[in-house]
Structures are given as C-alpha cells and as structure tokens.
Amino acid sequence: MIDEGYIKFNCMWKKARALPAKALREITKWRNWLHELGFIGVYPDGIGFGNVSIRIPNTTQFIITGTQTGGIAKLAAKHYTKVTSGNFEQNALQCEGPVEASSESLTHLAVYQADKNIHAIIHTHHPKLWKKLLDKVPTTFPSVAYGTPEMAHEIFRLFKETDLAKQKILVMAGHEDGLITFGCNLDQAGEALLKIDNK
C-alpha cells in the first residue's frame, strides 16, 4: 500500500553505526511481539508495513525501525535508525544509522512535535481494526495520503480539535489499514492498540 505523495520523499541518510543494544532492548521486545501478532508484516506483493519508534528524551529526535523491515521476524540493532530532523513542507527527513528511515517517519515526527509527553509510537496496518475504528476515533481526512505535508497538518489538527491526546489512537482514512497508537512509553502505546483489538 504505497500512497503517492505530491512531493517526492527525500531521505537524507547518513550511514552510521548501529545504536547501542541497551537503547534498543525495549523497542525490540515490543516490535517483535507486534510482528508475531500480525500488526507488523509484509503484504503478498512484498511491501512491508508497520513501524515502531521511541523518542530520544528531551528532543524531537527518535529511534525508528528501518524501511522495509516489516517482513523480518526478529530485528537486530542494524535494523534501526535515528531520525535527527525533518521538514514537512519539503517532505524531507534526516536520519543516521545502518538503515534508511521510511517516509512514514515524518508522521511519527509530527506526533512527537504535537505532544511532548509522547515517547513511543506504533504504526500498524490492520484491515479489521481500521474499518471498525474509522471515524469512531480521531481520523485524518480521506483525501490526505501518507507521506505528504498534509498528513503532518492533519496530525496537528487532530491534536487541537479532538481528544486524541487522551484516546492515544488515530486512524488514517487516506492510508488504507493504517492506524497509529502512542503513549508516554511503549507499554502505553502497545496497550492502546491491544486494548482496542480485544474489545
């Protein structure tokens, strides 16, 4: 499911060493579990989906699973990268690590910028939950595609106009199957997802 943006995504990737294993322990635990549960994976056409990130405290930088890692069951340190900055209008992102960040990282950046209390984000693709939650929880406009400057604006709008900060879950109407949950840590972001799945 690739949504074509109007402005081509520009990832300025600085190849760098893997992050220390200690910094990745918790994110790897959650990410591998979400993969096991089918919230992260790969479509029959070979395109991976789903990603997880954690904020680097007191910054808007974050660590995120690398592009096209959705199909890998168990991630290693080489599968993560650090997003250091981004520019929504230019659809540009800077990252440092052994792997490139995906265009979806810009949406993570928007969420971190919107609320400083958020320290972890999960983006999954789940057809059943997507259909069930569409317009029932804060939902981005259907005309807004993933990886566009408009998606970042939509995220900011939802934080302003809805109780998204409390609900901790949003649906992307214009990004089929796409959901985002978040929290002050990975446990809270994961619970926001699993709680709704079990309802």
Ligand SMILES: [Zn+2]
């Ligand atoms: Zn997605």
